[in-house]
């Protein structure tokens with residue numbers, strides 16, 4: 303992005319000279335220069351060029367209550383003045399972390415009453431891996447180490463997180479996955495369902511779990527981890543047949559079920575957790591993102607009473623982070639959850655804005671470029687195709703990136719995962735703002751189609 307604004311150019315120079323950005327091609331970013339985001343309010347961002355942009359991704363799926371809520375800033379400021387830091391390692395605790403653990407237990411599914419705090423979702427999944435293996439060791443089954451995950455799932459970017467995740471482009475760098483993590487097919491009907499109906503494919507994909515358990519040996523499998531709805535993989539909504547069949551398989555074998563709720567948690571589906579939406583009954587749930595609405599880093603692992611009972615017999619759990627349960631992050635999370643509850647934001651998503659967004663998004667099905675529109679709650683995906691009937695893609699054209707660029711230029715952030723456009727706006731988005739989002743999305747689809755034909 304070239305700019306005439308000297309201040310923008312100055313910031314871009316700092317980026318070139320000193321900053322290594324996550325998930326970026328360093329050299330290419332130097333050539334283009336990053337867009338500089340300077341402020342935000344509600345569902346809107348402003349960049350250093352004065353452009354106003356509707357943030358259809360809530361940052362990175364995290365800004366649930368929207369930008370610019372002073373209450374969270376005040377909570378952080380108050381806590382920083384009172385007790386900015388103390389650790390939880392040496393048989394100490396502080397009020398914010400204890401109050402937060404209780405409030406999370408209140409909104410979490412039944413039996414999920416304990417929380418281990420981390421600084422991020424990745425650390426939550428690292429914690430999960432160690433806790434699962436520790437759990438089985440305590441139960442006298444130390445061989446139950448293998449974690450089954452899914453291709454194209456996302457579980458973070460630490461060594462364990464990226465290994466648990468099923469992103470091959472991440473595995474290629476750094477010799478991943480680490481041993482003891484195996485992957486099965488994802489329930490992505492549009493991309494991989496072939497001639498099967500969605501429900502046939504859902505059963506097939508779920509059965510891969512049973513096949514993998516039998517292949518690895520149930521005595522060697524510790525847990526299965528999955529996102530209720532894959533987010534970074536492209537907002538993949540499993541066919542209706544998928545989760546019931548997975549639940550049957552899990553009930554049959556003695557392994558733990560971990561729901562990665564980092565995206566679905568805290569209201570995204572119109573329920574507090576994705577596991578409520580699908581009635582999944584997991585043993586552990588990873589959380590982050592919406593926990594603090596992204597205002598400050600924090601993650602964690604919610605653990606079922608049945609698991610805690612076993613862990614209680616295991617002596618020290620030799621694991622933790624300097625910033626586990628950080629008091630300032632905990633104070634911000636508490637205020638965030640208070641706002642979600644008091645303003646009935648999750649209920650409003652369920653009753654009003656999710657049905658409206660899903661209805662309006664599906665109007666885009668008539669567009670020549672659109673092969674499928676799908677979504678749940680305030681999650682949505684638009685598949686861009688060359689041929690609707692056969693679900694054939696525009697090979698090698700980078701259609702998703704073309705569309706994403708048009709969106710940015712027209713004041714809308716939609717993310718591209720290959721040729722799938724995805725959205726996850728702040729949970730406070732209004733019907734009028736949804737209208738704006740869909741109108742802009744259609745305009746960008748038109749521009750993308752013209753670019754392909756031109």
Ligand SMILES: *Cc1c(COP(=O)(O)O)cnc(C)c1O
Nearest residue numbers: 422423424456457458564565590
């Ligand atoms: C973002 C994400 C993570 C990783 O969280 P970080 O805070 O980036 O470490 C894990 N799981 C899912 C489902 C995510 O979307």
